[in-house]
Amino acid sequence: MVNTLYTIAAMIGLAALLLAFVRMIIGPGAANRVVALDVMTIVSISLIVFLSAHFGRGIYLDIALVYSLIAFVGVVAMARYLERGL
Amino acid sequence: MKKVKHAILSFLGLMLIWVMLTPRDMQEIVAGLIVSALVVLLTLGMEPVLGDVRLTPKSLWYGVLYVLVFLRELLVSNLDVARRVIDPKLPIKPGIVKVRTKLQSRIGRTLLANSITLTPGTLTAEIRGDYLYIHWIEIRHEDLEGATRDIVQKFEKYLEVIFG
């Protein structure tokens, strides 16, 4: 029962990821794609934590942590690039 | 003085994060002490942003209140976004308005901008001097005073006490 609920939640999260991906494909323009990428990283951090719980491996949490850091730096770098070039 | 305060506060913050991330034994704590001290030493030349934090009982109490207000606004803003997104007519009336802030410290302004982004219908787009430019999903006031009252002041009164 509880596990089913968790699985449903993960599937809704996957649907969100897919929707953001559609936005990333249709754009229009680089800025919109970066926004979609930003949303996708946040959703995938949640999903990584879910996988950590699902497989019972606490070490995956570190991946989520480091990914959130790197994704933030990456998005800010892309914003800088859009603003005036690197 | 500001630099000393910044160094102490950032050392404590780094140490807290270290202890939360690692298993609690003696070796790890010693390593954490060394790494935190190194990071603080290496960043001494940077601007002491945490030096503006006031450490009086009143400001700590206002810090707690600020977190509570922030969480309430976060919840409200999410329900607001959910309502707008689900509505088939997509009820928006967006625009960019200008507001003024009284905060002087940089960390205070950063927190203000962050809080504004996470509150109902507003997103900080640019900061210039004392003015913040905010994308508002449903404009209720077009003038500077009205927008400032509506968007900024609920956080400013707490941040003012905490950071000055």
Added chain:
Amino acid sequence: MELAGAIVTLLGSLFLFLGALGLFRMPDIYNRMQAGTKATTMGTLLFIAGLAMGFHETIGASKVIIIILFVIFTNPLSSHALARAAHKAGIPLAKETVKDDLAADEENEEGAMKGTQEGEEL
């Protein structure tokens, strides 16, 4: 406790989905960011907190707290950087837009700068 965690996670996933839906439906980049930032921050917060409630032997609470703090601090910052970049790059606002103080001020500044330059030339 586990059931409560599952419900919180489910709620969080709904917010994540609404954020993505907003990203999909909104007419211009700024409105997309609004939906994308707010709903996903809250969604992630609830999603991870719910998982930590249900699987506390795998997922340590302290790490979850750090991840949540990180998301709360960095998510608005990155969308602020993006909004600024988008406006500087001149991406237009949706046709529903009522007013744009930032563009007006930028024009004023440019006008003032031109004025002084012309003055110097004279």
